[in-house]
Amino acid sequence: MTTAAPLTTTPVSKSETKKLSAAATAKNRLTSPWASLAAVVIAVLWTIPTFGLLISSFRPEMAIKRTGWWTFFSDPEVTLDNYRAVFDDGGINLADFFLNSLVITIPSVVIPLCLASLAAYAFAWMNFPGKNVLFIAIFALQIVPLQVTLVPLLQLYVKAELNNTFWTLWLSHSTFALPLAIYLLHNFIKEVPASLIEAARIDGAGHVSIFFKVLLPLLTPALAAFGIFQFLWVWNDLLVSLTFAGSPEISPMTVQLSNLSGTRGTAWHLLSAGAFVSIVVPVTVFLLLQRYFVRGLLAGSVKG
Amino acid sequence: MFTTASTTSDKILQMFAAILLFAAAVGVILFAASRVSGKRDRAVAALYLLPTVLMLSVGLLYPGVRTIYQSFFDASLSNFIGVDNYTKIFTDAEQLVVLRNTAFWVLVTPFAATGIGLLYAILVDKARMESFAKALIFLPMSISFVAASVIWKFMYEYRPDQRNVEQIGLVNQVIVWLGGKPVQLLIESPLNTFLLIVVMIWIQAGFAMTVLSAAIKAIPDDIIEAARLDGVGPWGMFRFVTLPAIRPAVVVVLTTIAIGTLKVFDIVQTMTGGRFDTNVIANEFYSQSFRSNDKGLGSALAVVLFVLVIPIVVYNIRQLRRSEA
Known part of the structure; x- marks a missing residue:
């Protein structure tokens, strides 16, 4: 919520190589080889778990069950059977869940972005009574843990006969996203120079055309940052999906993977391949859009 | 439709x-x-x-x-029972384990993740391939907690200690290589709770590193130059220049991770389902509300979670105010 402080995008240090930062000085005196060694050790520790499962996902089922993945290097056996098995129609059918994840995620990103842009614009450039109180109230809603809302929400959905439909997830994810989205977009819109808005107004532009012609093009980085954060949040969510979308017709990959881990906890050939199918999308987003991604993630890290 | x-x-x-x-x-x-x-x-x-x-x-x-x-009603939400649900949360033996585990999580994760993140940010600062080195640590942040849990469950996998049976989990294999006997890592309590906490640290360290690294790079050069001219050593530089300068960022990171940890659900649900004494409030909330159908107790657990978040947020806001003043 209050991550605003460190959000200031890394001032690309005027890195004159002579001047070293405080940290670099501290590190240098730590006698550099040791510092490098420590960094490498941490990096290796952080990478090995993922690497081990990745290797395993390409090993034959029998090999995974009998020997550790590190024996792969002395006795390499590669197969795509595990990936075939998780997409197999009769078995886990991961393709269906992959589709569900997509169908759940896309509207859950688009809807709050539209609604929050409207609200953020109203807060930033309009005057109306109770503006500050309402803004603070919405801001404060960010700290409400999702858990507090789930039981009554489920009751509401059942009453509205929406239970077991995608609507439960679209509506819930959109609602939960609004406070953060409004806060972020508002901060961004506020930064737009008032003179720009004034000029448009003098030219006779109304609120609608100001929003579309002046603000929207400037807003793109903020929309991208929030959009990516929300995309990953929804794609990776387990709690909301498990609560509202327990039935396999609409549940996303996370639910299926979590179930699989509980019911067939030793089927590592399926678990490993399944995990990597679910990881592919967020990691691709990360690699392609790293800058926006980091910004969005930092800004939204207290959500939920 | x-x-x-x-x-x-x-x-x-x-x-x-x-x-x-x-x-x-x-x-x-x-x-x-x-x-x-x-x-x-x-x-x-x-x-x-x-x-x-x-x-x-x-x-x-x-x-x-x-x-x-x-939260003041019974399991079926039909009878008012006063504060009984809350009394149960704070007296029932099973619920006390839940509270104890949640305390472990919240006390260990923020400090460990922030410490590792800060250390790594300093170590790779201005190093060659800095952005690649950072991406390695940050990557776990982008995948789901469920996938992270599967990855680590495989690390912790246990095979009985028999002839002709090889370990397939790396942690147990390392134990065997060092001459020990394999351990049922996810069953031994309270060890298992700490092993689940490791997963959260693994995920959150990248977040801590990214924020703190940005804060370190924002320290003005002239402050560092002045300190160096005064002959401040490496430890002094860290203690009296770096740390005070990035203090607001450290507070934000600690409190953010603490709040996230308080609500941790996916890891416990996927790795143990809350069995073997690894339950935490957020998972117990889910089990009571939607599995055991004690909606009253479930609601009370959600309220407790909410109440626990508030002091952390207040502390965060206060610290930020102070640093802005």
């Missing part, structure tokens, strides 16, 4: 229908707003805020208040 979609084409159609529906709503609002003549901000603002206020009231505010109310 409002039913369960089961075929692929149904699902995709319903998805576009939902997007169109909301787009149309926004269109109607914009159209109405353009009709309202020139200066009357009030009416336009009301239109712009209508969907937001509606969704937040029905989807967050009402359920929140309702949960507090329901």
